[in-house]
Amino acid sequence: METHETPRRRPAPRTAEGGRRLNSAGSAVVVSLAALFIALFLNAPGLHKSASIQPAGWKRDVALGVTGPLESVSSALFLDRPRRALKAALGRSDDDDIDTAVAAPQPKPTTIPPTQTPTPAKRARFTPNHKLGVWIAGDSLVIVPGESLLREVAGNKAIGAVEGIDGRIASGLERPDVFNWFTHVSDVMEQDKPRAAVLMFGGNDDHNFMTGIPEGHEVGTFGSPSWRAEYRRRVATVMDTVTRNGGYLVWVGLPITRDSDQTQRFDVINSIVQTEAAKRKGRVSYLDTYFFFAGDNGGYAQYLEDSTGKLVKMRADDGVHFERPAGDLIAQKVLDQLEEHYDFTSWRSGR
Amino acid sequence: MLFPTATFAIFFMVVLPLSWLLQPRPRRWRPFIVAASFVFYAGWDWRFCFLLAFSILWNHVLATAIHRRSSPRARKQLLVIALVGNVGLLGYFKYYDFFVTSTNNLFALVGVDLPLEARSIVLPVGISFFTFMAIAYVVDVYRGDFEPVRLGPFAAYLSFFPHLVAGPIVRPGELIPQMSSPRDPRYVDTSRAFFLIGTGLFMKVVIANYLASNIVDEVFGAPNQHSSLEVLVAIYAYAVQIYADFFGYTNIAIGVALLLGFTFPQNFDAPYTATSITDFWRRWHMTLSRWLRDYLYIPLGGNRGGRLLTYRNLMLTMLIGGLWHGAGWTFIAWGGIHGTALCVERWWRWRPGFVERPWTRGRRAWHRFVTFQVVCFAWIFFRSDSFADAWDVIHRLFSAWGESSPLVTGGVLAAIAVGLGSQYLPRHLPLQLMARFSRLPIPAQAAVLSLGLLVIHAMGPEGVAPFIYFQF
Numbered sequence: 001m002e003t004h005e006t007p008r009r010r011p012a013p014r015t016a017e018g019g020r021r022l023n024s025a026g027s028a029v030v031v032s033l034a035a036l037f038i039a040l041f042l043n044a045p046g047l048h049k050s051a052s053i054q055p056a057g058w059k060r061d062v063a064l065g066v067t068g069p070l071e072s073v074s075s076a077l078f079l080d081r082p083r084r085a086l087k088a089a090l091g092r093s094d095d096d097d098i099d100t101a102v103a104a105p106q107p108k109p110t111t112i113p114p115t116q117t118p119t120p121a122k123r124a125r126f127t128p129n130h131k132l133g134v135w136i137a138g139d140s141l142v143i144v145p146g147e148s149l150l151r152e153v154a155g156n157k158a159i160g161a162v163e164g165i166d167g168r169i170a171s172g173l174e175r176p177d178v179f180n181w182f183t184h185v186s187d188v189m190e191q192d193k194p195r196a197a198v199l200m201f202g203g204n205d206d207h208n209f210m211t212g213i214p215e216g217h218e219v220g221t222f223g224s225p226s227w228r229a230e231y232r233r234r235v236a237t238v239m240d241t242v243t244r245n246g247g248y249l250v251w252v253g254l255p256i257t258r259d260s261d262q263t264q265r266f267d268v269i270n271s272i273v274q275t276e277a278a279k280r281k282g283r284v285s286y287l288d289t290y291f292f293f294a295g296d297n298g299g300y301a302q303y304l305e306d307s308t309g310k311l312v313k314m315r316a317d318d319g320v321h322f323e324r325p326a327g328d329l330i331a332q333k334v335l336d337q338l339e340e341h342y343d344f345t346s347w348r349s350g351r
Numbered sequence: 352m353l354f355p356t357a358t359f360a361i362f363f364m365v366v367l368p369l370s371w372l373l374q375p376r377p378r379r380w381r382p383f384i385v386a387a388s389f390v391f392y393a394g395w396d397w398r399f400c401f402l403l404a405f406s407i408l409w410n411h412v413l414a415t416a417i418h419r420r421s422s423p424r425a426r427k428q429l430l431v432i433a434l435v436g437n438v439g440l441l442g443y444f445k446y447y448d449f450f451v452t453s454t455n456n457l458f459a460l461v462g463v464d465l466p467l468e469a470r471s472i473v474l475p476v477g478i479s480f481f482t483f484m485a486i487a488y489v490v491d492v493y494r495g496d497f498e499p500v501r502l503g504p505f506a507a508y509l510s511f512f513p514h515l516v517a518g519p520i521v522r523p524g525e526l527i528p529q530m531s532s533p534r535d536p537r538y539v540d541t542s543r544a545f546f547l548i549g550t551g552l553f554m555k556v557v558i559a560n561y562l563a564s565n566i567v568d569e570v571f572g573a574p575n576q577h578s579s580l581e582v583l584v585a586i587y588a589y590a591v592q593i594y595a596d597f598f599g600y601t602n603i604a605i606g607v608a609l610l611l612g613f614t615f616p617q618n619f620d621a622p623y624t625a626t627s628i629t630d631f632w633r634r635w636h637m638t639l640s641r642w643l644r645d646y647l648y649i650p651l652g653g654n655r656g657g658r659l660l661t662y663r664n665l666m667l668t669m670l671i672g673g674l675w676h677g678a679g680w681t682f683i684a685w686g687g688i689h690g691t692a693l694c695v696e697r698w699w700r701w702r703p704g705f706v707e708r709p710w711t712r713g714r715r716a717w718h719r720f721v722t723f724q725v726v727c728f729a730w731i732f733f734r735s736d737s738f739a740d741a742w743d744v745i746h747r748l749f750s751a752w753g754e755s756s757p758l759v760t761g762g763v764l765a766a767i768a769v770g771l772g773s774q775y776l777p778r779h780l781p782l783q784l785m786a787r788f789s790r791l792p793i794p795a796q797a798a799v800l801s802l803g804l805l806v807i808h809a810m811g812p813e814g815v816a817p818f819i820y821f822q823f
Contacts, residue, residue, distance in 0.1 A: 014537075014538050016540055016543070017782060018779070018782025018783065018785060018786050019782075019786045020540070020542045020543065020782070020785045020786040020788070020789040021542070021786075021789040021790055022537075022538040022539060022540055022541070022789075023538075023539055023541040023542070023789065024536060024537050024538075024539065025371040025534075025536035025537075025539050025612065026371075026536070027539075027541060027793055028367070028539050028541045028544070028610050029367055029368045029371065030793055030797075031541065031545070031793055031796045031797050031800065032363075032364065032367065032610070032800075033364060034793070034794070034797035034801075035796075035797045035798075035800035035801045035804065036360055036364065036801075036804070037797075037801075038797060038798065038801035039800075039801040039804035039805060039808070042801060042802075042804070042805040043804065043805055043808045043809070046808055046809070047357070050357075063357075082805060083805060083808075083809050086805070086806065086809040086810070087809055090809070090810065143568075143572070144572075146572075147572030147573045148573075150572070150573035150575075150576045151573045151574075151575055151576070151743070154573065154575035154576050155575070161576060164569050164573075164576075165569070165572065165573075258471070302448075302469060302471035303448065303451075303452060303469035303471070309459065310456050310459065311451075311452045311455045311456055311459075311469070312452070313448070313452065313469075315471075317471075317473055317474060319471070323736070324736045324737065324740070
């Protein structure tokens with residue numbers, strides 16, 4: 001066998017450029033392991049949160065099994081203090097907190113019984129001096145259509161975006177521990193008071209695991225009656241939080257995806273959202289995107305013709321997210337729906 | 352498997368000691384490191400491993416066959432077959448859909464409806480990098496610059512996980528000889544390795560991610576919603592973001608390889624201090640620029656065929672270099688801007704009566720400033736999804752001065768300053784830091800590194816965005 005033996009005697013120190021000392025491979029291993037070991041305790045709160053917000057499965061279980069005790073030890077020995085101090089100095093003290101509360105809005109008189117359709121009101125008018133605040137938010141799927149929408153309305157001084165595009169990767173309504181949309185929606189509606197919201201959720205919600213379930217309740221697997229009931233409650237919570245003070249909500253439905261199983265799961269979510277939106281007619285509209293991105297055979301298509309007949313890439317390589325032309329298409333449809341509800345163009349003609 | 356993740360840390364803490372234990376027995380070490388590299392690669396998608404295995408076998412068989420043939424004609428034919436295989440693989444996975452849509456739309460302009468259909472092909476991560484390394488191997492063997500090695504060493508060279516998905520593009524002559532004899536475990540440049548990994552993590556996790564999420568993505572997503580000042584700062588921020596992202600990745604890759612006992616070539620040398628575009632390409636993604644020079648520009652004729660042919664070769668090299676970065680016209684435009692700038696610089700130097708003036712501090716500063724503006728202008732096309740988007744950015748840059756600029760914050764300016772300022776640090780400073788670190792006792796070294804990890808982890812965002820260069 002081909003072998004190369006290295007001398008076992010203690011080596012003479014050798015240096016490299018700048019006089020730095022070369023060390024043994026053993027010290028490289030020891031220093032690396034020791035540094036990571038200490039860093040585990042110093043960063044325990046963040047690691048525990050990272051473990052908690054992972055997708056359900058054995059990896060999460062193992063990660064929680066390790067980081068849970070690690071966080072306890074770290075806290076007991078005050079090793080988490082430097083991290084907390086650093087986070088506080090950065091103004092991000094809440095980073096390591098896990099908030100799973102699904103905060104339902106206080107009942108307001110504006111709540112309309114499901115069977116009752118409101119009388120169509122005169123469209124509220126907006127001008128450059130009285131802007132229509134639009135809030136665009138959701139999971140990562142909302143980012144590209146959101147950018148398109150902002151570009152679309154850029155020339156219209158009667159529309160102002162609230163908070164740019166509030167797209168949070170890997171978030172959704174199923175896992176408030178990853179990002180608590182219920183609290184965030186409530187905060188934004190309270191503080192910024194947008195009159196219109198464009199939301200898109202569900203892209204990360206097609207799983208069995210749900211957090212923030214009320215005590216004493218149990219939720220079954222994805223699509224089960226109990227799962228649907230809980231998810232419906234969450235969708236309704238968001239819709240009511242947005243609309244309770246007169247806001248108008250356009251909820252963008254999930255698109256067809258490359259994976260047909262995923263598309264079926266998205267259908268479950270879409271049907272819940274569609275039903276809840278129908279209960280809030282005049283306050284919430286549901287934008288069905290499914291057929292925008294289906295090919296001639298009704299299946300998924302990554303490339304489609306745009307409005308000019310040009311073949312363009314509509315969907316990202318992952319088979320789920322949107323490319324710019326798809327964003328433009330959705331943005332135009334959203335704008336049409338907003339325009340049905342609000343008048344933000346007549347100011348141009350001076351009427 | 353991304354470098355700045357717990358998964359990679361665990362993977363590496365297993366691989367590092369085992370690699371050193373097996374180093375004295377290369378016949379055991381090679382299969383081990385190939386297996387580890389395939390595990391690393393399978394972290395993205397296990398199916399891509401077949402592609403990597405195919406590339407290894409294809410290039411090994413053909414390089415060996417080239418070496419064994421004595422007839423120049425047969426050697427050339429085999430080289431062509433090898434290149435067609437490599438370029439074909441890259442072309443299919445990376446450019447097929449781009450070719451189909453571009454051709455269809457071109458013919459549609461004249462009313463011809465072509466039956467070509469896009470196939471929604473998923474781009475395997477790292478394919479551009481390992482294909483270029485494979486081409487370098489076959490061409491070096493063909494030229495007689497390098498003797499082919501057996502399958503084991505070649506597989507270890509091509510799949511070696513530190514460089515596998517985003518470079519640096521290491522030449523066979525740089526890595527294979529290192530792999531054919533055991534590394535000396537008594538002398539490992541650990542302080543440089545830890546310094547590179549630490550700075551790489553900081554640049555990627557803190558600087559690049561911060562700039563992306565606090566200004567770049569927002570402004571480039573909808574430029575006409577932002578003021579000219581925000582657009583200007585976002586362009587500079589993107590210049591820093593892409594540098595921090597790729598420099599960060601490369602540093603980690605070089606550091607990881609160094610801990611395993613292998614030396615990779617340098618990939619960046621303070622590129623934003625360049626005094627010309629020619630100088631920039633000596634400092635930016637150095638392993639790609641020398642690949643383009645040695646395997647594209649020089650075979651095209653380089654500067655041997657007169658001025659016009661030199662201009663042509665420069666343009667072709669940069670256009671292809673642009674296309675290498677992505678299957679899109681904006682990448683080609685990016686390469687075109689750099690190619691044009693290189694041609695202009697050549698033309699300037701070739702003017703009758705041109706005399707190289709000595710560098711003064713002011714002249715150097717002016718050249719650096721102008722070069723940086725040209726590089727940033729080209730980045731607009733690199734970052735934009737389409738020419739229309741790039742035009743929106745450029746138009747907005749000049750049309751919305753005086754509007755409020757809430758995205759231009761102290762944090763954004765500080766991150767840009769760190770990204771640019773780090774390139775102007777005296778060269779002896781990092782050397783001094785490394786020297787001091789190397790003389791610390793082991794517990795102190797571990798403590799310093801863990802504090803560094805604390806700062807990076809605390810300052811970074813939740814989760815880690817993929818490296819920009821993975822998509823290439």
